[in-house]
Amino acid sequence: MTTTTIDLQALVQPDRVxxxxxxxxxxFELEMDRVFGQAWLYVGHKSQVPNVGDYFTTRLGRESVxxxxxxxxxxxVLYNRCPHKGAKIVPDGSGSAGxxxxxxxxxxxxxxxxxxxxxxxxxGYEDTALDLKSPAYSVRxxxxxxxxxxxxxxxxxxxxPELSEFLGGVATSLDNFCDRAPEGxxxxxxxxQRVIQRNNWKIFxxxxxxxxxxxxxxxxxxxxxxxxxxxxxAGTPKPFEVVIVDGNGEPLEFWANLELKxxxxxxxxxxxxxxxxTDPVSLAYVASLEASQGAxxxxxxxxVNRHNTIVYPSCSPHTSFQxxxxxxxxxxxxxxxxxxxxxxxxxxxxxxxxxxxxxxIVNSPSSNVMPDDLEAYNRVQEGLASDGGDWVSMHRAxxxxxxxxxxxxxxxxxxxxxxxxFRTWAAYMGVQAGGAE
Amino acid sequence: MNFNDWQEQQxxxxxxxxxxxxxxxHRWDEWQRLFxxxxxxxxxxxxxxxxxxxxxxxxxxxxxxxxxxxxRLEQARAYSQQPPTRTVHVLGNISxxxxxxxxxxxxxTFLLLxxxxxxxxxxxxxxxxxxxxxxxxxxxxxxxxxLINCDxxxxxxxxxx
Numbered sequence: 001m002t003t004t005t006i007d008l009q010a011l012v013q014p015d016r017v018x019x020x021x022x023x024x025x026x027x028f029e030l031e032m033d034r035v036f037g038q039a040w041l042y043v044g045h046k047s048q049v050p051n052v053g054d055y056f057t058t059r060l061g062r063e064s065v066x067x068x069x070x071x072x073x074x075x076x077v078l079y080n081r082c083p084h085k086g087a088k089i090v091p092d093g094s095g096s097a098g099x100x101x102x103x104x105x106x107x108x109x110x111x112x113x114x115x116x117x118x119x120x121x122x123x124g125y126e127d128t129a130l131d132l133k134s135p136a137y138s139v140r141x142x143x144x145x146x147x148x149x150x151x152x153x154x155x156x157x158x159x160x161p162e163l164s165e166f167l168g169g170v171a172t173s174l175d176n177f178c179d180r181a182p183e184g185x186x187x188x189x190x191x192x193q194r195v196i197q198r199n200n201w202k203i204f205x206x207x208x209x210x211x212x213x214x215x216x217x218x219x220x221x222x223x224x225x226x227x228x229x230x231x232x233x234a235g236t237p238k239p240f241e242v243v244i245v246d247g248n249g250e251p252l253e254f255w256a257n258l259e260l261k262x263x264x265x266x267x268x269x270x271x272x273x274x275x276x277x278t279d280p281v282s283l284a285y286v287a288s289l290e291a292s293q294g295a296x297x298x299x300x301x302x303x304v305n306r307h308n309t310i311v312y313p314s315c316s317p318h319t320s321f322q323x324x325x326x327x328x329x330x331x332x333x334x335x336x337x338x339x340x341x342x343x344x345x346x347x348x349x350x351x352x353x354x355x356x357x358x359x360x361i362v363n364s365p366s367s368n369v370m371p372d373d374l375e376a377y378n379r380v381q382e383g384l385a386s387d388g389g390d391w392v393s394m395h396r397a398x399x400x401x402x403x404x405x406x407x408x409x410x411x412x413x414x415x416x417x418x419x420x421x422f423r424t425w426a427a428y429m430g431v432q433a434g435g436a437e
Numbered sequence: 438m439n440f441n442d443w444q445e446q447q448x449x450x451x452x453x454x455x456x457x458x459x460x461x462x463h464r465w466d467e468w469q470r471l472f473x474x475x476x477x478x479x480x481x482x483x484x485x486x487x488x489x490x491x492x493x494x495x496x497x498x499x500x501x502x503x504x505x506x507x508x509r510l511e512q513a514r515a516y517s518q519q520p521p522t523r524t525v526h527v528l529g530n531i532s533x534x535x536x537x538x539x540x541x542x543x544x545x546t547f548l549l550l551x552x553x554x555x556x557x558x559x560x561x562x563x564x565x566x567x568x569x570x571x572x573x574x575x576x577x578x579x580x581x582x583x584l585i586n587c588d589x590x591x592x593x594x595x596x597x598x
Contacts (some may be wrong), residue, residue: 191482191493194590220515224508228501241501336590341493353490357497365591366480366496368509371517374593 006030009431012422015398016391019384021425022200028332035313035428036061039265040146040153040166042315042326043067045340046075047150047187048094053112055101056094059328060154065142066090067152068097070112075147077154078114079140089139101139114139149178150185151324161265168406169263173309177319179301182292182346186322189343190356193364196336199377201313201329202421204337207373208308208316209270209417211255212396214248217376221368222249240277240354244362245369247273258307258412261404266312266424268407268417272305272320285344285351292346312421321358333381339363394418438533449543450531452575453566457526457547460597465507468597469500473569473576478503480582480598495587495594503597510596522596523552530563540569540578547582549598560598561585 006026011018021027041060048056049069056067057080064080066089080088082103089103089110100117101110109117115138119125125132144155146163151174153163164171178186197204207213215222225246229238250273259271276282290298309317316325322342329335341359343352362369384392397414410416419433426433440446459468472478480495489497498506510518527548534542542565549560567579582598 190491193482193493193495196590196592198592217516220509220512220518221505223512223514224505227508228505239501241505245505338590339493349491356491356493359493360497361502364493364495366594368506371593371595372515375517375519 008429012426012431012433014433015395015419016393017422019390019392022202022381023332023384025332030429032061034430035425038155038157038160038428039313040155040163042311043077043152043154045150045188046147046152049075051096053097053099055090055097057090057092060142060156063156064088068112075152076113077142077145079142082108083137083139084108110139114141148174166265168265168267169261170267170269170309170311173269173306173317173319176301176304177317180319181344182288185345186342187345188340189352190341193339193359194336195365196334197374197377198334199381200332201327201335203377203380204327204335205310205312205421206418207377208310209260209268211258211412212252213376215250215252217372218248218369220372222246224368237279240357241361243274243277244358248369252413256411256413260410260412260414260416261407262416262420263407266421267310268420269309270307272307276302276305281350281354284348288347310417312424322355323359323363325363394422438535440533449541453528453531453543453545457528461524461526465510469503469507471577472500473578474500476500476577477579478597479579480584481587483588517593517595520554524596525550534565540575542567
């Protein structure tokens with residue numbers, strides 16, 4: 001495919017982007033090479049592969065990879081491709097490969113770090129150009145793997161910042177994700193939900209910190225929740241199921257006052273929109289955290305109350321409901337979102353059950369909240385294909401950001417997060433988005 | 438297990454057909470009234486799922502959540518219901534799993550066609566209805582829908598199955 005005809009520089013400005021960045025399949029292919037080929041991408045969590053030989057397959061950009069636990073305890077991320085004929089070695093999904101990986105096609109076997117263990121008819125390769133000791137005949141590892149508190153990231157590029165530098169200010173979200181567990185650790189549990197979106201992946205990312213769409217887009221669900229509560233006897237404590245849905249009906253001033261931070265590399269987070277509840281389930285959880293960490297430390301941990309965090313361009317952790325949404329672009333107008341739930345080790349069982357209630361109600365394919373998002377994303381995708389205009393606005397509160405170390409802060413209603421992501425996008429793509437605001 | 442007689446088979450069959458029709462005609466209020474107060478509508482996320490509290494689901498809805506969904510579907514500004522989802526259920530293989538003093542557990546299979554906007558989707562699987570006898574009729578204590586593709590990636594699932 002020839003892509004040299006695209007003038008990327010002409011498509012990204014500090015406060016607006018050209019529609020082609022969402023609609024052009026050639027740009028999507030370039031993104032796979034330059035954005036997903038360079039950035040640190042979320043692979044999974046170490047708890048998904050607790051024992052030697054446990055594997056979990058996923059996609060990093062266009063690449064099929066497998067995360068697998070080796071005999072030395074290390075978690076490796078390998079290209080899921082047999083160096084012999086090219087077959088995917090492990091089937092899609094997760095499971096246990098035993099002590100070694102065995103290709104279904106001709107029975108070549110590999111250690112769980114990818115190194116070649118045995119081939120049938122070894123004598124057939126004597127005096128041939130195929131050198132079994134060559135790395136070319138082991139399963140290729142992705143260029144770089146690193147983890148933070150059990151969250152495993154990979155980069156398909158040998159070059160670039162270390163993971164800690166890459167994460168910058170959002171490492172605190174991953175820390176708080178784990179710190180909320182009385183034992184200081186989390187584990188993936190309760191199954192993974194998958195949602196297909198008919199839109200470009202960037203539309204989803206921009207929506208994560210778009211605070212002013214909620215009251216408009218989500219009217220059907222917040223109004224249904226409010227009506228539900230109004231139908232209950234006066235004085236009924238507001239059920240959790242209602243709280244997590246009717247919050248989207250808050251007026252724009254409410255969202256304006258939320259803390260919103262954007263960091264280098266496109267990341268950011270938004271302050272929590274829910275006041276920590278005081279029902280028995282919540283109180284029992286807080287007590288379990290205080291029992292292990294002490295009241296003062298527990299209070300410090302719970303004060304870090306965040307809604308969506310963006311780890312650009314691959315995932316969005318939600319620290320207070322123990323979710324990570326993983327974003328896998330499939331094509332220019334199709335995106336897969338996988339929703340992982342986590343158990344806070346040492347917390348009461350009811351805390352985890354609430355995590356699942358949240359994912360069932362808010363993030364699952366059957367969410368009452370999400371369909372209106374998906375409808376909006378899809379209408380954007382379809383509308384951008386028309387000749388009704390060329391540019392997409394990101395002007396709101398442009399030029400009013402407050403600088404921070406390694407990032408910037410803004411009013412909760414600002415489109416700073418979208419501008420921050422596109423500044424990063426442009427840098428990955430090799431152009432300038434117009435520099436600092 | 439066999440039905441006691443043709444009459445029992447008729448009562449159960451007619452009940453299931455009526456329930457499917459209420460869904461296909463968007464008669465959400467009448468459908469909700471079929472459930473016992475503690476009744477559960479459940480669509481597991483994985484095959485063989487035994488637990489809806491410690492494992493995520495595709496749907497896991499008690500009376501409150503069923504009511505919220507029904508209310509949302511009928512909101513004037515339910516943008517994802519412009520146009521609304523249209524469905525048709527086809528039931529078959531209705532058989533009796535077990536019988537107790539208070540009711541029956543019935544298994545059926547179904548095909549469901551869904552149409553919205555530009556796309557027709559098809560779903561299929563089996564359903565377990567745990568029914569409580571109430572006079573001449575039944576109330577649903579649990580409706581468990583096992584989709585053959587429960588573990589697939591799905592686009593939005595908006596209406597009850």
